[in-house]
Amino acid sequence: MNCKQVQRQLVSYINGELEEKEEEEFVKHIRHCPECYEELEVYSTVFAGIRQLDGAEEEIDYRTLVEDYLETSEEDAKDEHFLSTYVFLLRIVVTVLLFYMIVRCFLG
Template identity: 35%
Template sequence: MNCLEARKYIYDFVQGNWEEDRLEDFLQHIKTCPDCKEELRVTHMIYHGLRSLDGKENMPVDRSYRKMEEEAEHFLRLGHFFSAVRISSETLVFWALFFSLFYFILGYLPLIFR
């Protein structure tokens, strides 16, 4: 992800509108690009300030920022976990069907070769 793409995604990130494929690239970019990280912090600070005025948020800005980053990384870990579970399940179903069909055909082989 380049800086332009990252900056377009900052508002969605702060809002919590995360997409697993973009989020991973975004977090990696933020870790390596100090300019985009600073823009993210400023955007979060503004968003946090507005939510504080509405009474929807009452924790300090720094803690809120760390919590947002932790939640995003947790979201990614959960996504990876469920992807692994899905792939494992699909693999198990494939092999179960394969062996079921294999044994079904083996059962008819003596009838065919009589």
């Protein structure tokens, strides 16, 4: 993902509208690109300020706002990876069990 693509997705990222893979690539780019990181800081601060003006009850720590966004995204990506691995292994176990049951029915 390049800077132009990331900048087009800033608002979607802040609003939580990116697909899992897009978000993963977005965060990876932001972590390694100081210019895009700074742009995300600006957008995040503006959006957080607008939410507070709209009467949001939450208190916002503007100093850690972007890091909180990025850490949440990275944790979500790790959770998704773990879950997809678990589902894959579960499918293998179910397939083996079904195969075993079918063989047992025909031979047993």
